[in-house]
Amino acid sequence: xxxxxxxxxxxxxxxxxxxxxxxxxxxxxxxxxxxxxxxxxxxxxxxxxxxxxxxxxxxxxxxxxxxxxxxxxxxxxxxxxxxxxxxxxxxxxxxxxxxxxxxxxxxxxxxxxxxxxxxxxxxxxxxxxxxxxxxxxxxxxxxxxxxxxxxxxxxxxxxxxxxxxxxxxxxxxxxxxxxxxxxxxxxxxxxxxxxxxxxxxxxxxxxxxxxxxxxxxxxxxxxxxxxxxxxxxxxxxxxx
Amino acid sequence: xxxxxxxxxxxxxxxxxxxxxxxxxxxxxxxxxxxxxxxxxxxxxxxxxxxxxxxxxxxxxxxxxxxxxxxxxxxxxxxxxxxxxxxxxxxxxxxxxxxxxxxxxxxxxxxxxxxxxxxxxxxxxxxxxxxxxxxxxxxxxxxx
Numbered sequence: 001x002x003x004x005x006x007x008x009x010x011x012x013x014x015x016x017x018x019x020x021x022x023x024x025x026x027x028x029x030x031x032x033x034x035x036x037x038x039x040x041x042x043x044x045x046x047x048x049x050x051x052x053x054x055x056x057x058x059x060x061x062x063x064x065x066x067x068x069x070x071x072x073x074x075x076x077x078x079x080x081x082x083x084x085x086x087x088x089x090x091x092x093x094x095x096x097x098x099x100x101x102x103x104x105x106x107x108x109x110x111x112x113x114x115x116x117x118x119x120x121x122x123x124x125x126x127x128x129x130x131x132x133x134x135x136x137x138x139x140x141x142x143x144x145x146x147x148x149x150x151x152x153x154x155x156x157x158x159x160x161x162x163x164x165x166x167x168x169x170x171x172x173x174x175x176x177x178x179x180x181x182x183x184x185x186x187x188x189x190x191x192x193x194x195x196x197x198x199x200x201x202x203x204x205x206x207x208x209x210x211x212x213x214x215x216x217x218x219x220x221x222x223x224x225x226x227x228x229x230x231x232x233x234x235x236x237x238x239x240x
Numbered sequence: 241x242x243x244x245x246x247x248x249x250x251x252x253x254x255x256x257x258x259x260x261x262x263x264x265x266x267x268x269x270x271x272x273x274x275x276x277x278x279x280x281x282x283x284x285x286x287x288x289x290x291x292x293x294x295x296x297x298x299x300x301x302x303x304x305x306x307x308x309x310x311x312x313x314x315x316x317x318x319x320x321x322x323x324x325x326x327x328x329x330x331x332x333x334x335x336x337x338x339x340x341x342x343x344x345x346x347x348x349x350x351x352x353x354x355x356x357x358x359x360x361x362x363x364x365x366x367x368x369x370x371x372x373x374x375x376x377x378x379x380x381x382x383x384x
Contacts, residue, residue, distance in 0.1 A: 070346060079333055079337070079338075079339040080333075080335075081332060081333035081334060081335060081337075084331055084333055084343055084345075085331070085332070088331060088343060088344075088345030089330070089345060092345070092346055093346075094342060094343065094344040094345075094346065095342060095343045095344075096341075096342040097339055097340060097341065097342070097343070098340075099340065
């Protein structure tokens, strides 16, 4: 059952929203690190600043992933050694590292952003329906509509039926030229690490845009963070 | 008396097949195939490899283009760059290194894993988690 069904649909959501108390999910969490390490909440201003955030969708993503023996995961971000160790040794899956952020930077630096949709359409060499899970991170916040649509199409092509895709969709554009590395701390937490980028977070996708873009997938979980970031877990429909 | 380590100097270029039964450090250039079944291959910071590599352990400080197959571990250091697929039970990738390809850490002799071996955070960890109130929805969101 989808979350919206359990919670009474849009009207229920609106009334719940009006009753919201201040939330702490975007505050740096103090868990997910060894208890002996004192982690004080820090404001994220510097490129090197790091904070730990709770994630409501990661555990579900891992559950779905773990239910698939010898799963293959596609990571659209830069290679992160600790994530490789976590996914490879603990979850036991094969990981394809496809750093699309580097691809975007390269296109920006060569002033070829207009060629990005075509590039993304042929970006992945893996076979159709061969990937069990995609870690999409916040890549779509950095892609213009045509490029985003091309990428979404490719991801839907490579996902197996029943395969899942985790994406983060921001609520506002930013002038900060930086990307985020999402380090998996444990099953419920990410550590954010920022690094310089050649382009800015420019695109804010509305829910209807996301629904249209991923029409071949169903949303199995959506979580709205205080910052407005939406963590969305998609799943490719299993054809009966 | 200590054993001298085998190494290929940075002015050396090898095209073809390279195999051996001792640890090897490559600072030069090798194009082709490298096989050190029970030993450690170190690609030094000046090393440039375009080859399929098989070894017990592979340490990369330089550049490798090609697939790496290690029976024990692959270690890509901060200055290292690998473009290719890795098969090894243990893989360590340092922050700042470059990698493009796939990583397969599954032990081929192990039975397929089943549902249920994934460990959830224990109750202690959960109790430490501050109560976060998120808004699970499926369709509409608050405008910021």
